[in-house]
Amino acid sequence: MTKLFEPTKLGDISIANRIVMAPLTRNRSPNAVPNDLNVKYYAQRATAGLIITEATAITHQGQGYANVPGLYSKEALDGWKKVTDAVHANGGKIVVQMWHVGRISHTTLQPNGGKPVSSTSRRAENSKTYLVNGDGTGGFTDVSEPRALETSEIPGIIEDYRKAARAAIDAGFDGVEIHGANGYLIDQFLRGDINDRTDQYGGSIENRTRFLFEVVDAVSKEVGAGRTAIRISPVTPSGDASDPAPQQLFTRVVEGLAKYGLAYIHVVEGQTGGKRDFLPFDYDALHAAYKAAGGKAGWMLNNAYTREMAIEAVDSGKADVVAFGKPFISNPDLVRRLKENAPLAQWDQTTLYGGGAKGYDDYPTLDQAA
Template sequence: MTTIFDPLRLGDLALANRIVMAPLTRNRSPNAVPGDLAVTYYSQRATAGLIVTEATAISHQGQGYADVPGLYGADQLAGWKRVTDAVHAAGGKIAVQLWHVGRISHNTLQPGGGKPVAPSAIRAKSKTYLVKPDGIGEFVETSEPRALDAAELPGIVEDFRRAAKAAIEEAGFDGVEIHGANGYLIDQFLRSGTNHRNDNYGGSIENRARLLFEVVDAVTGAVGAGKTGIRLSPVTPANDASDTDPQPLFNHVVAGLGNRDLAYLHIVEGATGGARDFSQGDKPFDYADLKAAYRNAGGQGAWLVNNGYDKELAEKAVADGYADLVAFGKLFIANPDLVSRLKRNAELNDPDKATFYGGNSRGYTDYPTAA
């Protein structure tokens, strides 16, 4: 019987186990540069089969929160190279999550103080994280966005391609994960609640999915499909995301990914960080049907699941063949040695929610390992 501790071939990568560290925004990279703390934080967690980093902006325009890292400057890439070197020295594998936040931003974070960009000029009922002049972080309402002109979209696709290439060739990552989830730019184009366009990128499901496929093709063309994954969250309400009928939308998306030979699909089940049974539309979302749509379209990539999994639920998902890997978020925040703790059924540290965003080593690199 397959367990979460068994090795797995993930595209071009050989993983030691099927336990993945989920991407976790921590707001500890001033000037968008990962520093000494990030080196320690990620290397502490290198026993994960795969680390997926915190979401990382592909461009200045793609940034939506203070003190999140980037992939668009030489100093940022050099900072990440120190992280990947440390993870590799500890025997781990690490992929970077490629991020454009779209409308989930604030004008003070945008180039020239401009408006955030979105498929349509609809302000999100959501918040972002800023740092005040006194150095204290605070959550504030997102700014009003402007609708992207279709002529701007090839430039954003190119930003994804360039960032992916730099991540592999300069920063030393083993792979990349395209962030297509949680109400950020790609997800905003997918969803009917955020995409009110009437051009080739709006209206029909096929049109709303166009940008996602363009980004996937650009990224895989730059670094190879075997080094590329994508994260999707079919029903999450995170960042004011919504769709009137998510099942056919996301079935279409995964079917379209089926012939693109990706290393993996990373599926957030339910409401991100919340109820696993949350759904939108008239009926519960069918994740088994979603996976079937992918496999029936020829998709061979690994199926990675996320949201609210504990050891028992994860073991069952893998043993039953429902999932190939399971991602853990908050448990990895508080337990750098999570793999060992799960294997030995050791007691788990509880995460300190007050230290999730911003700050220093407290609640970041100071969680103890088990004896």
């Protein structure tokens, strides 16, 4: 038997197996409030060792797409409590991915129609956001021009992360994952090709990583490092993210993270949702640098893993856990299917974003399909 199906512990979170449901934006929470459809969807997938929720905005300002959930209203937190209760009732564990999109947003989604905020005032030229029209249909459109955060505003954003983390734990989540990947706000500070600041948050790698470490520090002190995790994507181009020296940048990131007793570090290999070899990057060296710096958090790998790749990664020690994304959409019992080496159902590409039950909570399990 492979270790993939054995229990383990990620910080303070004990999990039944090493198969993780990756965060998947589905745009099915109108008004940023989780609903009964979301409850059913997550409960169906509770056999995952760990569920990471879809990205969830820490504030109204952090919203970047229509009908994604939030962590900043009583209604949203009450909705999430129903989700966490249902997952726990089915024997699962669930953490929320805390999100601030930064410049990957649109003025119509922002408080009072304001500009999205970022490390920069430059627009992400090749990025889209998802909006819903007056007739209820959805579609993708160009993001709006952002404004650069004033230095004096940054402590308030860090406080927003802290408050959202506390709210999440109070809503029954087993932990929180800070979204530091895919060209969103934290990544906008990290990347040398985005961050054009001249204050203490821009310029050198030390300065560009400052915001990330301040967020991790605030969140881990509030809810415990053993319930805090982070996601990074060293070379993904999402949100026009790029950097002249990603290996050097993310080595500094993981070396800095090593001093925290985090639950796990979630690493997207290659292009998020795309090519694993998008750009040259030595992920084994990144893991080695983290361990050499004394880091002991779980090491989670993600992006287009097959059953065979996941088994090899965990058995070899390359990863402690492996996250699967789209296969969990169309295979609510993915853990069983992987264990039995059963065929995997294909997801319906046309129902990924927005809509209702179709392509969301109606995919059959093996028993239902028989």
